[in-house]
Amino acid sequence: MNLHLFLLCLLLAFGLLSVMARSLLLAGISLAAASVSLTLVLFEMNAPWAGVFELSVCAGLITVLFVSTVSVVRREEQFIAENRLRFYSLPFFLAVFGMAFWLFAEPLTRALVPAVPPQVQINVGTTLWQLRWGDLLGQLCVFVAGALAINAFFRNKNNA
Amino acid sequence: MLENMLPNLYLNWFFAALLVFSGIYCMLVSRNLLRLIIGVELLSKAAILALVACGQAMGNLGLAQSIAITMIVLEVVVVAVGLGLVVRAYRQTGSVDMWKFDRLKG
Incomplete structure (x- = not known):
C-alpha cells in the first residue's frame, strides 16, 4: 500500500512538473517520467500487459515524437509571452480541488461501482x-x- | 473482495481526478499547442489509471487491461496526428501560439 501510494505521488509530481516546466524539453522528459511511474503503478496492480504497452508506447514512442517536435519548434517557444503565474499557481488550485474531491470520493465510488460479486478472472x-x-x-x-x-x-x- | 478493494479504488480514483484536473488546467491556461498535447496526455494517463483500478476492484483485470491497451493505441495515434498538425501549422505560420491562428482562409 505504501509503495503504491509512493508511486502514485511520483506520477502526480512528474505530471505537475510537465505542466509547470518552462522548458518544453523538460516538460517532455517529465511526461516520459510520469509514464514510467504509471508503468510501475500498473505492474504493482498486477496489470503487466498494460504496463508494458504504457512503457514502450507512451514512455518510448510518444516521447521520441514529442522531443522531435520540440526540436523543430523550440526557438519559437520563447516568443510566446504566457503568464507564468498561472502555471505556478497550479499546486494551490490542485490542493483545493483535491480536498473538495476527497469529501466526495467515497460516495462517488460507491455510486459508480455496482456492488456485484467479482467475476471469473479471464486473462x-x-x-x-x-x-x-x-x-x-x-x-x-x-x-x-x-x-x-x-x-x-x-x-x-x-x-x- | 469488493469491500476490501474499495479503499485502494478511492486512492486510485483520487489521484486520477488530480491528474484530470492538472490536464484540463494545462489545456485551459496555455496558448502553446505543445502544452495542449501534454494536457491530453495527462488526461489519458488518468483514464488508464482509473480503468485498471476499476478492473482490479471488480476482479476483471483482463478486460480492463485489454481496454487500456486499446486506449494506449488510440492515444499514440491522436498524439502523432496532433504533433503532425503542430509541425504543419508551425511551418505555415512560424508559431505554435494558438492566438496566431486567427488568420485562416477558407
Missing part, C-alpha cells in the same frame, strides 16, 4: 484475441487513419 490474451477481437480491428483502422492523416499533412504540393 488478457483470451479477452483480447477471443472476446474482444473486434477491438483489434478498430485499432488497425485507427492506425491506418492516423498514417493517412499524417501523409496528408506532409504531402508535397506538386504531388497533390
